[in-house]
Amino acid sequence: MRGRDEDSGEFLGPSRSQQRRSALDVLALGQQLVALSPGQLDKLPIPDGLRPHIAETQRITSPIARKRQLAFLAKQMRREDDDTLDAIRDALDAGGEASRRETAILHRAEAWRERLLAEGDSALAELLTDHPDADRQRLRQLIRNAGEERAKNKPPHSYRELFRELRDLFEGSGMENRESGIEDGE
Missing domain, CATH: 1.10.60.30 (PSPTO4464-like domains)
Structure with missing residues (x-):
């Protein structure tokens, strides 16, 4: 048979x-x-x-x-080959994890931006202790300009630039800073 x-x-x-x-x-x-x-x-x-x-x-x-x-x-x-299909499946799963990680970074940057605008120097000092490599002067200038833009109802150029700076800062930081800062920012 x-x-x-x-x-x-x-x-x-x-x-x-x-x-x-x-x-x-x-x-x-x-x-x-x-x-x-x-x-x-x-x-x-x-x-x-x-x-x-x-x-x-x-x-x-x-x-x-x-x-x-x-x-x-x-x-x-x-x-x-089964190996090829498994590699595609793994990459799809990894893409989902990468997407979740990127979304978490964006939420964290957004929360920190709002916190920096609301609390000012105290929040900036806390951010700089977590990320000593950040440019203090640049962040302070963006925070000040974003506050002025809000007060005068101007287009939010500095507001957006502050978000980009924070996002780049969090993307460049290590995983341990990323995880500890998400709880701090919310």
Whole structure:
């Protein structure tokens, strides 16, 4: 019999149910890839042979044709090594973590900006103890200018620049500062 061990009678390959589950997993991965933007796709380790199929699937708008093209994409993806597909899955998971980390940095910078404008020098002193490499004079100037812009209802140039400075400061700092400062800023 084909697919069975002649001595023990056990099946040699994966069961049909297992093959179906793995095919559905690849189809789900294909759906995730099609939902991404071109910039996000560029960050993933996708083989060059799959990129045109992904682009073609994204281009199609008819539901039936898109479903058929997605099935074809999954078929092409199943031809790839398991290591390649696992690398794509890992990169997608890492992208989610990176996105959460970036969002946390943005929230932290926003909270610190509001705190600096409300509390002034005391909040600045606390920020500088956590980040001694920050430019004290530049931050103080931006805080003063942002306060004046608010008071005079001017466009928020310094307000935005202060946010950028804080974001760059938090992105450049170590992970231990990032974690301790999130609680401080909220």
